[in-house]
Amino acid sequence: MNLEELGQALRHRRKVAKITQADLADLSGLSVHTLSDLESGKGNPTFEVLAKLCASMGLDIQLVPRAPGAELNE
Numbered sequence: 001m002n003l004e005e006l007g008q009a010l011r012h013r014r015k016v017a018k019i020t021q022a023d024l025a026d027l028s029g030l031s032v033h034t035l036s037d038l039e040s041g042k043g044n045p046t047f048e049v050l051a052k053l054c055a056s057m058g059l060d061i062q063l064v065p066r067a068p069g070a071e072l073n074e
Helices: 003-016 021-028 032-039 047-057
Strands: none
Touching (some): 003 032, 032 047
């Protein structure tokens, strides 16, 4: 998953939850600007930021191991 796909997924989940970026900012402790950048595929979130977002929306982070030498976007 690339950053643009991640942003689209975050936006989709936020809209499914029927919350605004301002609501999610309050829940996660992140700024609206940061959320906007992430949803636009412009941000490069740390694991901590992703964990805050997932916790705020009741989602789990799943880490899936890749085969050695596999491309990042596979």
